[in-house]
Amino acid sequence: xxxxxxxxxxxxxxxxxxxxxxxxxxxxxxxxxxxxxxxxxxxxxxxxxxxxxxxxxxxxxxxxxxxxxxxxxxxxxxxxxxxxxxxxxxxxxxxxxxxxxxxxxxxxxxxxxxxxxxxxxxxxxxxxxxxxxxxxxxxxxxxxxxxxxxxxxxxxxxxxxxxxxxxxxxxxxxxxxxxxxxxxxxxxxxxxxxxxxxxxxxxxxxxxxxxxxxxxxxxxxxxxxxxxxxxxxxxxxxxxxxxxxxxxxxxxxxxxxxxxxxxxxxxxxxxxxxxxxxxxxxxxxxxxxxxxxxxxxxxxxxxxxxxxxxxxxxxxxxxxxxxxxxxxxxxxxxxxxxxxxxxxxxxxxxxxxxxxxxxxxxxxxxxxxxxxxxxxxxxxxxxxxxxxxxxxxxxxxxxxxxxxxxxxxxxxxxxxxxxxxxxxxxxxxxxxxxxxxxxxxxxxxxxxxxxxxxxxxxxxxxxxx
Numbered sequence: 038x039x040x041x042x043x044x045x046x047x048x049x050x051x052x053x054x055x056x057x058x059x060x061x062x063x064x065x066x067x068x069x070x071x072x073x074x075x076x077x078x079x080x081x082x083x084x085x086x087x088x089x090x091x092x093x094x095x096x097x098x099x100x101x102x103x104x105x106x107x108x109x110x111x112x113x114x115x116x117x118x119x120x121x122x123x124x125x126x127x128x129x130x131x132x133x134x135x136x137x138x139x140x141x142x143x144x145x146x147x148x149x150x151x152x153x154x155x156x157x158x159x160x161x162x163x164x165x166x167x168x169x170x171x172x173x174x175x176x177x178x179x180x181x182x183x184x185x186x187x188x189x190x191x192x193x194x195x196x197x198x199x200x201x202x203x204x205x206x207x208x209x210x211x212x213x214x215x216x217x218x219x220x221x222x223x224x225x226x227x228x229x230x231x232x233x234x235x236x237x238x239x240x241x242x243x244x245x246x247x248x249x250x251x252x253x254x255x256x257x258x259x260x261x262x263x264x265x266x267x268x269x270x271x272x273x274x275x276x277x278x279x280x281x282x283x284x285x286x287x288x289x290x291x292x293x294x295x296x297x298x299x300x301x302x303x304x305x306x307x308x309x310x311x312x313x314x315x316x317x318x319x320x321x322x323x324x325x326x327x328x329x330x331x332x333x334x335x336x337x338x339x340x341x342x343x344x345x346x347x348x349x350x351x352x353x354x355x356x357x358x359x360x361x362x363x364x365x366x367x368x369x370x371x372x373x374x375x376x377x378x379x380x381x382x383x384x385x386x387x388x389x390x391x392x393x394x395x396x397x398x399x400x401x402x403x404x405x406x407x408x409x410x411x412x413x414x415x416x417x418x419x420x421x422x423x424x425x426x427x428x429x430x431x432x433x434x435x436x437x438x439x440x441x442x443x444x445x446x447x448x449x450x451x452x453x454x455x456x457x458x459x460x461x462x463x464x465x466x467x468x469x470x471x472x473x474x475x476x477x478x479x480x481x482x483x484x485x486x487x488x489x490x491x492x493x494x495x496x497x498x499x500x501x502x
Contacts, residue, residue: 097218097219097220097221097258098156098161098162098163098164098217098221098222099129099161099162099163099221099222099339099341100161100341100342101313101341101342101343101344101345101346102128102129102161102339102340102341102342102344102345102440103339103340103341103344103345103439103440103466103468104127104128104129104338104339104345104438104439104440104441104467105126105127105128105129105298105336105337105338105339105438105439105440106127106128106129106130106131106161106163106316106336106337106338106339107125107127107129107130107131107325107332107334107335107336107337108130108131108132108163108165108318108334108335108337109130109131109332109333109334109335110133110139110140110141111141111144111145111146112130112132112133112144112146112147112151113130113146113332114146115146115151115154116330117330117332118130118154118155118158118160119158120327120328120329120330121327121328121330121332122158122159122160122436123328123436123491123492124327124328124330124485124487124489124491125325125327125328125438125487125489126438126439126472126487126488126489127438128159128160128161128438128439128440128441129160129161129162129163129337129339130155130160130161130162130163131163131164131165131224131335131337132144132147132162132163132164132165133165133166133167133226134147134164134165134166134208134211134212134215134217135164135165135166135167135168135207135208135211135212135223136165136166136167136168136204136207136208136226137168137169137180137182137183137184138167138168138169138170138177138178138179138180138183139165139166139167139226140179147215148215149214149215149216152215152216152217153216161339162217162221163222163224163260163290163337164212164215164217164221164222164223164224165223165224165225165226165262166204166208166211166223166224166225166226167225167226167228168204168207168208168225169184169185169186169200169204169244170185170186170227170228170230171185171186171227171228171230171237171238171240171241172185172186172187172188172234172236172237172240172241173188173230173231173234173237174228174229174230176228177228186200186240186241186244187200187240188236188237188240189236189240190236190239190240193243194239194240194243194244197240197241197243197244197247198243198244198246198247199247200244200247201243201244201245201246201247201248201249201251202247202248202250202251204225204244204248205247205248205249205250205251205252205255206251206255208223208225208252209223209251209252209255209256209257212257219255219256219257220256220257220258221257221258222257222258222259222260222287222288222341223252223257223258223259223260224260224261224262224288224290225245225248225252225259225260225261225262225286226262226263227241227245227261227262227263227268228263228264228268229263229264229266229267229268229292230267230268231267232266232267232270232271238271241268241271242271242272242275242283243283245261245268245272245283245286246283246284246285247284249261249284249285249286250284253284253287258287258288259284259286259287259288260286260287260288260289260290261286261288261289261290262289262290262292262318263290263291263292264292264293265291265292265293265302265304265305266304269289269291269292269302269304269305270304270305272285272286272289273304273305273306273309276309277306277309287314288310288314288315288316288341289309289310289314289315289316290315290316290317290318290337291305291315291316291317291318292317292318293317293318293319294318294319294320294321295319296319296320297317297319298317298319298336298338299317299319299338300315300316300317300338300339300340301317302317312340312344313340313341313342313343313344314341315340315341316337316338316339316340316341317337317338318335318336318337319336319337319338320335320336321335322334322335323336327487339440345440345441345442345466345467345468346442346466347442347446347464347465347466348442348443348444348465350444350447350465352381352385353377353381353384353393356377356378356381356393357374357377357378358378358381358382358447358451358463359447359450359451359454359462359463360374360375360378360451360454361454361460361461361462362454362455362460363375363378363422363425363429363451363454363455365419365420365421365422366379366397366405366419366420367397367418367419367420368397368402368418371397373395373396374395376395376396376397376401377393377394377395379397379401379405379420379428380392380393380394380395380401380404381393382428382429382431383401383404383405383408383428386408386411386428386431388404388405388407388408388411389401389404389405391404402418405420405424406418408428409424412427412501414427414501422455422456422457422501423501423502424501425452425455425501426452426455426456426498426501426502427498427499427500427501429448429451429452429455430448430449430451430452430495430498430499431448431499432444432445432448433445434492434495434496434499435490435495436489436490436491436492437449437467437489437490438467438472438488438489438490439467439468439469439471439472439488440466440467441466441467442465442466442467444465445490446465446466446467446471447463447465449467449471449475449490449498450462450463450464450465450471450474451463452498453471453474453475453478454474456478456498456502458474458475458477458478458481459471459473459474459477461474472488473488475488475489475490475494476488478494478497478498479494482497482502484497
């Protein structure tokens with residue numbers, strides 16, 4: 038049978054216990070996987086408060102990021118995650134870590150080791166909790182030991198508020214046990230419900246407010262997922278019509294399956310939770326296959342925090358490296374600005390040791406010819422398109438995709454401009470223009486059009502294709 042709403046005494050006891058438990062780990066930020074960690078155990082599948090203090094804590098996630106993510110009820114296997122990192126456009130993954138109302142209570146792949154491994158690889162994690170649901174949601178309670186949000190209005194929906202505080206403490210403890218540290222966003226999943234049902238709506242709002250307050254007290258960022266037309270609209274109406282009366286989440290996750298990879302919806306205005314406080318689930322359950330691995334997913338577009346922030350490149354101080362075009366250089370025709378780029382890059386390649394003076398002189402030509410020969414390209418006094426593409430892309434063949442910001446993004450952007458696949462500023466952020474240009478390039482070479490710079494893509498670029 039379903040559990041009754043908890044008494045006011047029980048929440049106080051649970052909150053006191055959880056406060057002592059979780060505050061002990063709030064100062065920690067970095068996860069380092071335990072040496073010799075064993076495979077997932079039953080405790081890993083259902084983390085308990087007793088194990089929380091034994092876990093090491095992960096970097097706060099998802100951090101500042103703009104790009105694509107997916108969510109799936111069961112955490113994928115490590116092999117699937119590895120393949121999708123290399124082949125798919127996704128850099129973030131939603132995982133159900135807590136809540137008695139979730140369909141995937143059993144998580145055979147999910148453990149603190151799994152979490153630490155994904156963070157180390159570069160995945161942005163979106164930990165989801167699906168606990169008590171709105172009282173008028175017809176699909177809940179889902180289990181005999183499950184319960185919904187109390188719609189009783191007594192005390193200003195005091196019972197719902199108590200439930201929200203207890204659920205937040207439970208969700209924080211489960212996150213901690215999985216190695217998801219303070220500063221991370223925990224997303225509460227409130228499935229769609231009848232917004233016109235007053236007691237159902239108001240109790241859900243009070244529950245959410247109490248959950249937000251408690252989860253933030255425990256050091257986490259409060260995220261909230263719901264359908265655009267119900268839970269999200271409920272919060273935005275409270276923000277606009279009753280400002281200051283409820284604790285609102287720091288970030289919202291809008292479920293609106295309109296196929297548009299953005300963070301907008303007609304159900305709420307554009308000003309709320311901006312900048313950096315929105316993501317959108319723009320496509321519902323469907324199969325996608327990357328690298329031969331198929332997963333049934335929902336697709337999301339994410340724009341959180343400061344977004345993807347470029348990293349300083351620190352190459353050839355004072356020399357501009359990025360241009361829209363890289364025309365051929367020849368003894369009789371060579372732009373000094375582009376010659377400086379050539380001299381800088383050839384210095385890095387070890388074939389040039391002269392000044393970066395912009396002169397396409399004998400020493401520069403000799404260095405260029407030496408580099409061409411080393412790359413098994415026919416040596417020539419003319420440094421043409423193929424040479425530019427190969428030289429600009431030279432370096433590690435790192436997998437990068439929408440939202441990436443490491444140094445290889447600069448190399449990719451310049452190489453795509455040199456290849457004629459795009460005309461854009463090399464910002465160091467893998468943005469929409471970079472993705473579009475990469476797709477053009479991949480289609481031209483008849484390789485997998487994914488918008489992801491894979492080792493195969495780098496191989497083509499570094500051969501000057």
